[in-house]
Amino acid sequence: MASNPATYSQTSKKKSKRKRPQENPELQRLDSLKWNPSLPDDGEDENPFSLLGGSNELEGGFLCLEEIDEAEYGLPPKPERDNRKQKAKQTTTLKKQKHGNVDGTCNDGVEAKVEEKMENDESVKPKKKKKKKKAAKENQKSEESAVVINVKDDVEEVSVDEAEFYAWSELRLHPLLMKSVYRLGFKEPTPIQKACVPAAAHQGKDVVGAAETGSGKTLAFGLPILQRLLEEREKAGRMVEEKGEETEKYAPTSLLRALIITPTRELALQVTDHLKAVARGINVRVVAIVGGILTEKQERLLKTRPEIIVGTPGRLWELMSGGEKHLVELHSLSFFVLDEADRMVQNGHFHELQSIIDMLPMSSGSTDNNTHSTQNSVTVSSLQRKKRQTFVFSATIALSADFRKKLKRGLLKIKQSMADGLNSIETLSERAGMRANAAIIDLTNALILANKLEESFIECREEDKDAYLYYILTAHGQGRTIVFCTSIAALRHISSLLRILGINVWTLHAQMQQRARLKAMDRFRENEHGILVATDVAARGLDIPGVRTVVHYQLPHSADVYVHRSGRTARASADGCSIALISSSDTSKFASMCKSFSKVSFQRFPVENSYMPEVLKRLSLARQIDKMKRNDSQEKAKKTWLERNAESVELDLDNTDSEEERVSKYKQMKVSSMQLRKLQQELNSLLSRPLQSKTFSHRYLAGAGISPLLQHQFEEIA
Numbered sequence: 238m239a240s241n242p243a244t245y246s247q248t249s250k251k252k253s254k255r256k257r258p259q260e261n262p263e264l265q266r267l268d269s270l271k272w273n274p275s276l277p278d279d280g281e282d283e284n285p286f287s288l289l290g291g292s293n294e295l296e297g298g299f300l301c302l303e304e305i306d307e308a309e310y311g312l313p314p315k316p317e318r319d320n321r322k323q324k325a326k327q328t329t330t331l332k333k334q335k336h337g338n339v340d341g342t343c344n345d346g347v348e349a350k351v352e353e354k355m356e357n358d359e360s361v362k363p364k365k366k367k368k369k370k371k372a373a374k375e376n377q378k379s380e381e382s383a384v385v386i387n388v389k390d391d392v393e394e395v396s397v398d399e400a401e402f403y404a405w406s407e408l409r410l411h412p413l414l415m416k417s418v419y420r421l422g423f424k425e426p427t428p429i430q431k432a433c434v435p436a437a438a439h440q441g442k443d444v445v446g447a448a449e450t451g452s453g454k455t456l457a458f459g460l461p462i463l464q465r466l467l468e469e470r471e472k473a474g475r476m477v478e479e480k481g482e483e484t485e486k487y488a489p490t491s492l493l494r495a496l497i498i499t500p501t502r503e504l505a506l507q508v509t510d511h512l513k514a515v516a517r518g519i520n521v522r523v524v525a526i527v528g529g530i531l532t533e534k535q536e537r538l539l540k541t542r543p544e545i546i547v548g549t550p551g552r553l554w555e556l557m558s559g560g561e562k563h564l565v566e567l568h569s570l571s572f573f574v575l576d577e578a579d580r581m582v583q584n585g586h587f588h589e590l591q592s593i594i595d596m597l598p599m600s601s602g603s604t605d606n607n608t609h610s611t612q613n614s615v616t617v618s619s620l621q622r623k624k625r626q627t628f629v630f631s632a633t634i635a636l637s638a639d640f641r642k643k644l645k646r647g648l649l650k651i652k653q654s655m656a657d658g659l660n661s662i663e664t665l666s667e668r669a670g671m672r673a674n675a676a677i678i679d680l681t682n683a684l685i686l687a688n689k690l691e692e693s694f695i696e697c698r699e700e701d702k703d704a705y706l707y708y709i710l711t712a713h714g715q716g717r718t719i720v721f722c723t724s725i726a727a728l729r730h731i732s733s734l735l736r737i738l739g740i741n742v743w744t745l746h747a748q749m750q751q752r753a754r755l756k757a758m759d760r761f762r763e764n765e766h767g768i769l770v771a772t773d774v775a776a777r778g779l780d781i782p783g784v785r786t787v788v789h790y791q792l793p794h795s796a797d798v799y800v801h802r803s804g805r806t807a808r809a810s811a812d813g814c815s816i817a818l819i820s821s822s823d824t825s826k827f828a829s830m831c832k833s834f835s836k837v838s839f840q841r842f843p844v845e846n847s848y849m850p851e852v853l854k855r856l857s858l859a860r861q862i863d864k865m866k867r868n869d870s871q872e873k874a875k876k877t878w879l880e881r882n883a884e885s886v887e888l889d890l891d892n893t894d895s896e897e898e899r900v901s902k903y904k905q906m907k908v909s910s911m912q913l914r915k916l917q918q919e920l921n922s923l924l925s926r927p928l929q930s931k932t933f934s935h936r937y938l939a940g941a942g943i944s945p946l947l948q949h950q951f952e953e954i955a
């Protein structure tokens with residue numbers, strides 16, 4: 238049953254040529270187990286990932302970025318490299334305001350004070366230093382007053398060394414955004430942020446962005462949004478000074494400026510939190526509008542007229558179609574963002590998204606129409622009338638080569654007579670108003686998965702999956718773990734077994750009440766060795782630090798879901814490991830997935846066989862207990878159902894059992910409850926001892942060629 242530790246190396250795919258399964262020993266083996274002839278052999282077109290471009294494709298990566306023309310945005314010149322050393326010793330002291338508004342909106346203030354410390358400048362006298370500090374403080378103040386920023390007094394201090402953040406200077410973010418970056422401690426922009434900020438914030442382009450999971454895509458679209466809002470305010474401040482006109486005319490603060498749509502509620506809440514964290518001190522309100530939360534509460538939040546709304550299509554459309562004022566005044570919308578865009582077009586269940594997109598002013602960018610299309614009386618300034626930007630992001634964006642070409646050649650036009658239905662990312666983007674010169678930033682590599690993700694699999698019988706799962710969680714379960722199931726029934730089955738086995742797990746699936754969903758997420762976040770058993774509702778976007786292991790208890794239906802699930806670990810350059818439990822019925826699906834990723838190596842998870850007899854013993858007891866408990870609760874449910882129904886039709890339930898039958902039933906109950914107690918005692922006694930192996934050998938593992946992460950994890954088990 239158990240497999241020996243082994244490494245299966247697959248020769249890496251050279252450039253864009255994928256290895257055929259017959260050239261690959263591991264795939265060949267899987268194929269021979271159950272190869273499905275109907276699967277495309279090497280069919281690039283039918284392969285779910287064949288369209289993902291990656292770094293090997295001509296139009297992928299930074300190559301696809303077009304030249305940046307910043308003249309029209311009146312941006313400051315790039316920082317000179319010569320100043321680098323001098324800047325290297327600049328220290329910024331941030332004064333952070335204590336946060337947390339009751340309504341969850343963000344309007345806190347941040348004041349920054351710059352202290353300049355010149356390198357090796359010991360001769361600088363304290364008095365001089367003080368003067369400099371004062372001057373810097375004054376500069377800062379005047380800069381902030383121009384931007385019309387609320388500065389509050391209730392602040393705490395945090396010191397940062399600006400030199401450590403030098404890599405950001407090229408992006409020329411607004412000083413207030415830089416302060417947020419310092420506060421968050423992000424030393425350098427991630428590649429997707431580096432690529433998107435110039436195109437989106439400085440060139441004003443639409444962006445189609447693809448990058449690995451956990452690579453910082455949220456800020457890749459979030460920073461350009463905040464940058465533009467700040468620039469507009471700054472400009473408005475200048476206009477006020479020059480012409481004495483009202484700020485509101487140039488940078489109104491109470492209109493909807495950015496609408497960000499995500500496929501799941503949890504993701505919407507997370508994106509909101511992330512943007513709020515950056516928007517602290519900028520006086521930009523970010524609000525989440527999602528299902529499962531009282532509509533009245535969300536209507537109250539909308540009354541605060543947030544500039545940025547992050548939401549799920551269902552609730553957004555519910556409020557929009559009900560005429561919610563802040564949501565239908567879309568003439569001022571400057572950003573429309575689809576996060577996890579490829580999910581939006583799957584299964585065709587995002588009708589609401591289609592309706593929302595249809596509400597967007599058709600002539601995105603044709604300014605005249607926009608002002609007349611709503612009843613809003615506020616004059617839309619020239620600043621706002623800049624074209625609406627559309628951002629479409631995902632780690633697995635299945636862009637067709639044709640769509641890319643169209644975008645590149647500028648052939649993309651908004652089609653008025655488009656066929657109904659948003660069944661492709663192309664249609665979706667076009668319909669949302671994506672413009673012809675959009676920047677396509679595809680940083681997905683040939684492997685698609687995060688660099689530091691260690692992937693492995695355990696081949697086993699379907700009925701042994703529980704045993705391997707228990708083994709992984711008990712012997713290997715350091716850090717947080719997410720166990721993914723495809724069905725809710727499987728989720729219920731394993732969570733019940735694991736609880737009986739004394740493992741505390743939280744569950745997350747779409748049939749749970751929203752409150753319970755959020756609670757489960759909170760509890761999981763709080764526990765550094767927490768275990769979450771989830772369906773694919775948790776597969777996309779969730780960013781929980783310290784998730785070290787992802788287990789695919791059941792394989793997902795498609796390769797992209799596998800990528801997103803696995804992407805809950807190894808985020809933001811951290812280590813992580815993904816383990817797929819593969820039964821014979823999974824092999825053809827697994828083989829086709831492996832084929833989708835041109836993998837350098839795919840290894841067996843090193844199972845130590847000597848643990849398994851003990852694992853099976855515990856599991857057998859747990860299964861018996863589970864079965865008895867289920868029978869018992871089914872019995873009770875049946876009884877209460879009968880009683881309830883009898884009561885509703887005012888019937889007295891006669892106890893028709895004879896005396897003999899009643900005695901026998903009572904005896905049965907007593908026996909089974911004694912059995913249950915005995916099984917429980919037996920299990921408890923086993924559980925009171927740690928799972929042990931007597932035959933563990935370091936030498937054996939070291940020779941198996943497993944990766945350092947797995948080696949380390951296995952040593953921990955020992």
Ligand SMILES: Nc1ncnc2c1ncn2[C@@H]1O[C@H](COP(=O)(O)OP(=O)(O)OP(=O)(O)O)[C@@H](O)[C@H]1O
Binds near residue numbers: 427448449451631
């Ligand atoms: N420049 C940065 N430096 C370090 N960490 C960053 C940086 N930008 C974002 N992060 C952090 O990286 C993590 C992942 O970011 P994010 O959730 O935006 O990834 P993502 O690419 O959207 O992932 P997914 O595809 O799974 O949705 C977050 O915890 C975020 O705070």
